[in-house]
Amino acid sequence: xxxxxxxxxxxxxxxxxxxxxxxxxxxxxxxxxxxxxxxxxxxxxxxxxxxxxxxxxxxxxxxxxxxxxxxxxxxxxxxxxxxxxxxxxxxxxxxxxxxxxxxxxxxxxxxxxxxxxxxxxxxxxxxxxxxxxxxxxxxxxxxxxxxxxxxxxxxxxxxxxxxxxxxxxxxxxxxxxxxxxxxxxxxxxxxxxxxxxxxxxxxxxxxxxxxxxxxxxxxxx
Amino acid sequence: xxxxxxxxxxxxxxxxxxxxxxxxxxxxxxxxxxxxxxxxxxxxxxxxxxxxxxxxxxxxxxxxxxxxxxxxxxxxxxxxxxxxxxxxxxxxxxxxxxxxxxxxxxxxxxxxxxxxxxxxxxxxxxxxxxxxxxxxxxxxxxxxxxxxxxxxxxxxxxxxxxxxxxxxxxxxxxxxxxxxxxxxxxxxxxxxxxxxxxxxxxxxxxxxxxxxxxxxxxxxx
Numbered sequence: 001x002x003x004x005x006x007x008x009x010x011x012x013x014x015x016x017x018x019x020x021x022x023x024x025x026x027x028x029x030x031x032x033x034x035x036x037x038x039x040x041x042x043x044x045x046x047x048x049x050x051x052x053x054x055x056x057x058x059x060x061x062x063x064x065x066x067x068x069x070x071x072x073x074x075x076x077x078x079x080x081x082x083x084x085x086x087x088x089x090x091x092x093x094x095x096x097x098x099x100x101x102x103x104x105x106x107x108x109x110x111x112x113x114x115x116x117x118x119x120x121x122x123x124x125x126x127x128x129x130x131x132x133x134x135x136x137x138x139x140x141x142x143x144x145x146x147x148x149x150x151x152x153x154x155x156x157x158x159x160x161x162x163x164x165x166x167x168x169x170x171x172x173x174x175x176x177x178x179x180x181x182x183x184x185x186x187x188x189x190x191x192x193x194x195x196x197x198x199x200x201x202x203x204x205x206x207x208x209x210x211x212x213x214x215x216x217x218x219x220x221x
Numbered sequence: 222x223x224x225x226x227x228x229x230x231x232x233x234x235x236x237x238x239x240x241x242x243x244x245x246x247x248x249x250x251x252x253x254x255x256x257x258x259x260x261x262x263x264x265x266x267x268x269x270x271x272x273x274x275x276x277x278x279x280x281x282x283x284x285x286x287x288x289x290x291x292x293x294x295x296x297x298x299x300x301x302x303x304x305x306x307x308x309x310x311x312x313x314x315x316x317x318x319x320x321x322x323x324x325x326x327x328x329x330x331x332x333x334x335x336x337x338x339x340x341x342x343x344x345x346x347x348x349x350x351x352x353x354x355x356x357x358x359x360x361x362x363x364x365x366x367x368x369x370x371x372x373x374x375x376x377x378x379x380x381x382x383x384x385x386x387x388x389x390x391x392x393x394x395x396x397x398x399x400x401x402x403x404x405x406x407x408x409x410x411x412x413x414x415x416x417x418x419x420x421x422x423x424x425x426x427x428x429x430x431x432x433x434x435x436x437x438x439x440x441x442x
Contacts, residue, residue, distance in 0.1 A: 022278075051278070051281060051282070053277055053278035053281055054275075054277050054278075055278070056274055056275050056277065057243075057272070057274040057276070057319045057322065057323075058322060060272060060274055061272070061319070061322045061323050061326050062326060063322075063325065063326035083364055087364075089321075089322040089325040089326055089363065090318060090321045090322040090325060090359065090362055090363050091322070092362065093314070093317075093318040093321065093322075093358065093359070093362055094315070094318045094319070094322070096314075097311060097314040097315045097318050098278045098282070098315070100310075100311045100314065101278065101279060101282045101284075101310040101311040101312070101314075101315070102278075102282045104284065104310040104311060105282050105283060105284035105310055124361065124362050124363055124364060124365075125362035125363070127361065127362075129361050130358060130361040130362040133354065133357045133358035133361050133362075134355075134358040134362070136354045136357075136358070137314065137351060137354035137355040137357070137358050138311065138314070140345065140348065140350050140351040140354050141311055141313065141314055141345050141346035141348075141351040141354075141355070142310065142311050142345055142346070143304055143308075143345060144345075
């Protein structure tokens, strides 16, 4: 959902879109890839401007509940302390590296990412401080004319504000997928479902995707 | 060769070695993988401490003479201005990201890289300034206890000094491969061969690997 709303923001600013999807061995990759292409179709992004890449290294390294089925997914509460088991070690550096390499070859400068620090699971690689440090590294590690600029329009918004922004921009939220576990219906129990449901509830907008169950406190309307 | 001498330095400092090799679609990947495993055998690094990963994204993105055969390899001169066609866009960020993710899962802190700024092809992602900026990003983008530290013991040495250091540490230089083009004999024409041959010549040490030709000015003994 965050990626989709971010794409809507980039389009609303007049950018031509090039879209990146990564398979890093996450449980719901097939469903995410389906969502990626559906959103790309919605925005009429041709296949040559879509990059789908396997980050085999993250799967090989493991160390996360998203990539190693021996590690259980956290469930049912968003108020835990610390970094949850769904953290994929330094995942976003791999995504940003890919985006930077692709931008350098395309001659693109503006890289949009759906990072959210404000209302997130507490992943260290989603924070503004990390993104700005990576941007500094990316400018030093590429050709002088590349000068990548990272934009994270959702960074300091809560999920309700993200839902409202998506609705206001006509983002195709029904095509998005957030659940860490299910691929046909969303589980309604994992952190990602709970964050999303809390956002739709806060925005007083019904979530258009199907859930196995919705906790009573997040029911809308 | 730089990776091998770097491994020798890390071992000489008493570290246990975990070794990373990446296939990013480079022309000589198979020969490099063979060298990687031979060096790992030399240092008795077990298979579970070797990580061999395909960086499919760099192959997909292209934009380099090393990964796209439609782009010719630069040959025959080391005094060109600018960044050569063998530069792989932001490649080292992908390697550093992988190393950081793996270190985080292993609980390792010290990451050694064979970057050389002093006597190099002029790649922006081999420079000390880039490495330090990436290190800052890696500390912000991982768990607080991870705190990766990057070591680049060759950064400010010329190739002759690297050869001398390798010899003094007993590094298995005969097992290394540097050529961008050949996989049976080194071409003796690409930038990587010329840099290497100039280093051995400067150190007055014969290069133990086979060459199709060695330019007269770099012949030793």
